Amino acid sequence: MTKEILAESLNTETFITEKVNEIRQSVGEGTTINALSGGVDSSVATLLGHRALGMRLRTVFIQNGLMREGEPEKVAAFFKDLGVKVEIIDAEEEFLSALKGITDPEEKREAITQTFYKEVFGRLVRESKALHLLQGTILTDIDETVAGIKRQHNVFEQLGINPQEAFGYSIIEPLIQLRKDSVRKVGKALGLTEEYYARIPFPGPALAARIIGEVTREKLGIVRKATSITEKRLCETGAFQYMAILHEDRVTGMRDGKRDFGRQIEIRCWDSVDARTATPTNLPYETLTKLANEILEQIAGVVSVTYNIAAKPPSTIEAV
Numbered sequence: 256m257t258k259e260i261l262a263e264s265l266n267t268e269t270f271i272t273e274k275v276n277e278i279r280q281s282v283g284e285g286t287t288i289n290a291l292s293g294g295v296d297s298s299v300a301t302l303l304g305h306r307a308l309g310m311r312l313r314t315v316f317i318q319n320g321l322m323r324e325g326e327p328e329k330v331a332a333f334f335k336d337l338g339v340k341v342e343i344i345d346a347e348e349e350f351l352s353a354l355k356g357i358t359d360p361e362e363k364r365e366a367i368t369q370t371f372y373k374e375v376f377g378r379l380v381r382e383s384k385a386l387h388l389l390q391g392t393i394l395t396d397i398d399e400t401v402a403g404i405k406r407q408h409n410v411f412e413q414l415g416i417n418p419q420e421a422f423g424y425s426i427i428e429p430l431i432q433l434r435k436d437s438v439r440k441v442g443k444a445l446g447l448t449e450e451y452y453a454r455i456p457f458p459g460p461a462l463a464a465r466i467i468g469e470v471t472r473e474k475l476g477i478v479r480k481a482t483s484i485t486e487k488r489l490c491e492t493g494a495f496q497y498m499a500i501l502h503e504d505r506v507t508g509m510r511d512g513k514r515d516f517g518r519q520i521e522i523r524c525w526d527s528v529d530a531r532t533a534t535p536t537n538l539p540y541e542t543l544t545k546l547a548n549e550i551l552e553q554i555a556g557v558v559s560v561t562y563n564i565a566a567k568p569p570s571t572i573e574a575v
C-alpha cells in the first residue's frame with residue numbers, strides 16, 4: 256500500500272529534498288529517460304528529475320498525434336526557458352495505427368499503453384542504454400486502476416505487471432504518494448509558473464480519451480478544435496477541469512437549408528478537489544450558449560452541443 260501524503264501535511268522543501276535523493280539512489284550511474292507531456296504531473300516529475308540528475312536525464316515529448324493544438328512546441332519552448340532540453344519524438348503513425356479499428360475504451364487504453372511503453376520507450380531506452388524511466392504517476396491514477404474503474408495508462412506494479420520483465424526497464428515514480436492538489440504545491444515550490452502548476456488535468460491517453468468509438472485523424476481534428484475553443488472559453492471559470500468530447504452517434508441537423516447528419520460534442524466542466532469525486536460546474540447559461548455557438552460556427556459537421564450535468568459518481572470525469 257502506498258502511503259498518502261496529504262496536501263495539508265506536505266512540506267514541499269522536505270519532499271523535494273527527499274525525492275531528489277531517492278531518484279539519485281535509484282538511478283545510480285548512467286542515463287534515465289523521462290516523458291514530459293506538459294501536464295502538471297509530468298512537469299513536476301521532470302523538474303525533480305533534473306534537480307537530481309541534470310544532464311543525465313533525457314527528457315522526451317512523445318508526439319503521439321493525440322495532443323492538443325500546438326502542445327509539443329509550446330511545452331518544449333517553456334521547458335527550454337527553465338534550462339531543460341526537450342526532444343520531440345514523432346510517433347504519430349505508430350499510435351494511430353495501433354488505435355485503428357478499436358472502439359472499446361479499455362482496449363484503446365491498452366493499445367496506447369503498449370505503444371507508449373513497449374514500442375516507443377522500449378526503442379528509446381535501448382538506443383540510449385537507459386535502465387530507468389522516470390514518470391509522474393500519482394495516487395489517483397493507482398486508485399482507479401486498482402478499483403477496476405479505469406485502467407490508467409501509466410500503472411503497472413499495482414496490477415502485478417513488472418515493467419522490467421514486460422518492457423526491459425524499471426520505472427521511477429516520485430509522485431506516487433501525492434494527489435493533484437499536492438502535486439501543484441510541489442510544482443510551485445520547484446519554480447513552475449502558475450500556467451503550469453495550476454493547469455487543468457489532461458489524461459495520459461490525451462484526446463483519445465475524448466473520442467467515443469474509434470480514434471481517426473478526422474475525429475482527432477474535430478475534438479482538437481473543440482478542445483481549443485472550450486479551453487479558451489472556460490479558462491476563467493476556475494473549474495477543476497473542462498473538456499469537449501466527441502460522440503460516436505450522429506444526429507440529424509440542418510445547415511444552409513439542407514439536411515446535415517452531423518456530429519455531437521458534449522461539454523463537461525467539473526468542480527473537484529482531487530478528482531475522486533466531482534460535480535458539474537454551475538456555468539452561466541450565457542457562457543454555455545457562447546461556447547456552443549462558437550463550436551457550431553467553427554467546426555464543420557458538428558450539429559449538436561450538450562452540457563453534462565451528471566456528477567462523479569456515477570459519472571467519471573473523462574467519458575472514455
Ligand code: XMP
Pocket residue numbers: 364395396399405406407408409456457458459460464496530567570571572573574
Ligand atoms: P476519471 O475519468 O477516471 O478521471 O474520473 C480522473 C482524473 O484522471 C484523469 N484521467 C487520466 N489520467 N491517464 C491519466 O494520466 C488516464 O488514463 C486517465 N483517465 C483519466 C482525468 O482527466 C481526471 O483528471
